[in-house]
Amino acid sequence: MSELSTPQTGSPLLDRCPDSLPAHYYFDPAHHDLELKRIWRRNWIYAGRVNDLPAMTVRRLAIAGENLILVKDGDGTIACFHNTCRHRGAELCSAAETRLAAKLIVCPYHAWAYDLKGNLRSTPYVSVTGDFRKEDHGLFKVNVRLWNGLIFICLADPPPDFERVPDLGAKALDHWPMTELMTGRTMVKELACNWKIFWENYNECLHCPGIHPELCEVVPIYGKGYMAANEAPDWTPASPERGTRLKPGARSWTVSGEPCGPDFPGLSEEEKARGQTFVTLYPTTYLVAHVDYVRVVSLRPLGPERTELRAEWLFAKATLEAPGFDLQAATALVERVVAEDGAASEMNQRGLKSSAFTAGRLMPQEYDVFNFQQWVRRQLEG
């Protein structure tokens, strides 16, 4: 970015209009396989919330073409394995989720049994010969990292340093009671687009006036096509940084602007006043924290042109259980915004497959699209 942005002025705008990623990056199956290998199998991938996985449970997980299981034992320890037995490769868990009766994962085919650390414990009915050593036939392990009540897994070993993943640092949500929150609503959509298209949409607000009229009412700056106050032409480093504030009277992202419950207790005045706190964890997840609820939005590629989009709304237990709590009112605005972004992403996907279109041009306001694309380019390098 150093050669393009203009840090001396404090404006994030690009000082030229760079080319977008090559068009085939968004639909070519061979390129998609490369991204699975270089991006999805090397980075920390969101795999659900700790609170949503009951103790003594095995859950299937499909990520980047891999068939995995998440396992939580009676003490709350979470592990992840490939969903395959070391004998002849049978699937260990075929249901979406199963309860463990004992502290063993038992293959349903020939009853090989593994403990919850993945060690092979028993191989019934067979008389193994000396060339077979149980200790060489444990389950294939996948790295696990818990952060703010979220589970992340990484197929690479060793995995990258997690602390460098969240764009605002691992401490950005420390004032929110993340590990205690409960999931009030989960929405899953399958989008007919490449996963990067959704991220590019996320990274600019030029589309907001045309695509998100209701959101622009709640966050007035979006109605001007800005993501941040310092995008304004009349902005100077001395300007009061109030641009991303919500509309007068609004305190959260709801249709009315009213919070759907009491403020989280530990937030600073600045955290309350700014209306929303975004944290981005490429390639899977972003979080948006408000005074009253938190949202986790995550992506999984299902193919070069298919992406699973998941949105989870997290609330304090007391909020969810308060008399008169209206879940629909709490989630309606964002549901609409997510549906609008999904439709826009699919429209973008359809159009960029024209043989005449080889790459787009980014505008100065698309600095975060550019940053994302530079991140992708670096990942693909090796």
Added chain:
Amino acid sequence: MSELSTPQTGSPLLDRCPDSLPAHYYFDPAHHDLELKRIWRRNWIYAGRVNDLPAMTVRRLAIAGENLILVKDGDGTIACFHNTCRHRGAELCSAAETRLAAKLIVCPYHAWAYDLKGNLRSTPYVSVTGDFRKEDHGLFKVNVRLWNGLIFICLADPPPDFERVPDLGAKALDHWPMTELMTGRTMVKELACNWKIFWENYNECLHCPGIHPELCEVVPIYGKGYMAANEAPDWTPASPERGTRLKPGARSWTVSGEPCGPDFPGLSEEEKARGQTFVTLYPTTYLVAHVDYVRVVSLRPLGPERTELRAEWLFAKATLEAPGFDLQAATALVERVVAEDGAASEMNQRGLKSSAFTAGRLMPQEYDVFNFQQWVRRQLEG
């Protein structure tokens, strides 16, 4: 053809039985891609009738894997563009057809606006830098040619000479009021066959006795397996050329042989007497003109083994509006013939995929199948 036909006798029959095209030309995906490139992206492709596209309208068009738009302005000028915005490639038109409110094509994603010649006019919300020039970012244009009220587009630039396309010359239909006709009925079928299979079926009448019993009643020569009088063994250059006449009393291709309306006014006696006038425009279209109506049949490949077949019946406005006009009676015979040809083509497709079948043999009567295959071979050369 010169080495195979026998022009000295006037008979069109081949003087030997040449091999048909290699079997894999009809199903191999790589060969199909080559045909898309060498045939479908280089030739003039039928894209509908001028009269059926309202003024101030944008219509989507899918041809040879390309996502295009046809645009007609208020003056009736027709243009064609790739359906992709120059910014980040969003699809300009997602509906099958939309009305234009102003003389602008506006991208629904970030509101970039283009005039109806494709020039980029405005880029709202952005502050472009000097390296971005609007004049370099017009819509990607596709060539358009109108002929006899039909719209043809060509993805190649420069396009080939249109006048050489129709097999009987660009003037063959000059006595028909082509630009004034109205579309009375459109039939669209998806066939499970390669596009060339349908053309081969079109180019011989050996199948007529077995496949088209009703058509053979109306056109008696077809019942003998001939397409033309000079195929008959007893034909000589001195024979009266009356073989393709309709059955006694019949004047058009309807079940009864009765025309469905008055004769078109400008036809010559010969044009009336011959019963049908065929004009062929490879690779997409053939027209059949009768005294009372005209038919446009067109093909689009959807894949190596899937083809869209479209038949349009064109009538004079007065015919369509005449009291007692019976559209069903006017179209029933040909609907049946087209369905029979479609089924025969699918049967041919299924059979030629046998690994034992590497190429067929053409009979002397299949001279026009041979001519078509030679046209294909020439197109594929470079």
Added chain:
Amino acid sequence: MSELSTPQTGSPLLDRCPDSLPAHYYFDPAHHDLELKRIWRRNWIYAGRVNDLPAMTVRRLAIAGENLILVKDGDGTIACFHNTCRHRGAELCSAAETRLAAKLIVCPYHAWAYDLKGNLRSTPYVSVTGDFRKEDHGLFKVNVRLWNGLIFICLADPPPDFERVPDLGAKALDHWPMTELMTGRTMVKELACNWKIFWENYNECLHCPGIHPELCEVVPIYGKGYMAANEAPDWTPASPERGTRLKPGARSWTVSGEPCGPDFPGLSEEEKARGQTFVTLYPTTYLVAHVDYVRVVSLRPLGPERTELRAEWLFAKATLEAPGFDLQAATALVERVVAEDGAASEMNQRGLKSSAFTAGRLMPQEYDVFNFQQWVRRQLEG
């Protein structure tokens, strides 16, 4: 096998734990194509029962990606051809089965007619030139072999020696009235697994205790995970070979153990006492003969990960027609077993696609899985 089994002791157990086939053999499309070529197009493939094909009938047959026809003439002679006409490759028979009116196979497209030996007899409507010789344009023949009332075809020419195919020799079922039996029930299932997975399941009984509780009741040895008595640790060459006997009082594979009809007359006491006689014909078929009925189970690959499984229950005519014969009681046990094996095979298929799984390990008890895999390895060699 000589280096792995321990023939000196008479035990079939492997003396080490060899690697299973590479994981990609079970799902890679290129490898699957190689298996079609080296295994399915070179070996004798089961194509149905003689008694189930009426005289003067043409039946379609899809095997290993080939579109074939089986033809039975008025004298009961059975022939097999590629389902393609030598003219332009049309499919000769598009229905599942058609009756022949005369002793001719007539192409429905241009009426070329072939006799039931495949010789081209007539080409209506055409005047062939001297370079076309009818005798060069007969139907493409496929080898046919009848054995025990079953039809086998082979796409290779010359085909391999049939007598070497059945694992217990071509005479193993000589005491059963195979050619006279009637098909009482046919079950067809499409399994989401590679064809080899089903054979591996067939070739070991370690899965029996967990997967087939009811079968283990009828065949007690299966409940210990053995296929044969000489797998037992305390077995010696002097042990009485009674391990595969049915449970006390049982005489056939039915839920009750009761036979569903009278014993076949010619069976030896040993054939009656052993409860089941298995004959295996890779790659398509195994037969299980009991005192009262016979079962034919056969496989056809539909793709790398899709397999058609067919089970046919054969009975004496008198058994089928006996008052009170209960077809459901006769077939229920095996229907359940086949469904259990199908589900286990699909579970195995899903699990072995994990990128971490490259090959399994076979246990000493999986000697016949190993034998099957060695057969596959030899077939793939050249």
